[in-house]
Amino acid sequence: MRDSMDEALARIEALELKVSYQEATITELSRALYEHDQRLERLEEFSREASSKLKEAAEAGLPPLPADERPPHY
Secondary structure: OHHHHHHHHHHHHHHHHHHHHHHHHHHHHHHHHHHHHHHHHHHHHHHHHHHHHHHHHHHOOOOOOOOOOOOOOO
């Protein structure tokens, strides 16, 4: 009877350890996801601003940027 109790306690401790690692992993992944979300929001804002500036330049009559022009050092 004592052996089965010891086995049960060992299994409970192993499960508690696994849960502890999983909680730490979830916390770490949650933090990483939040940071990626913040970065994505900044990139989207940058993209909107760049697009707006290009539209303003086109409306002001500035020539469009060359798409495939080679730099002069080639």
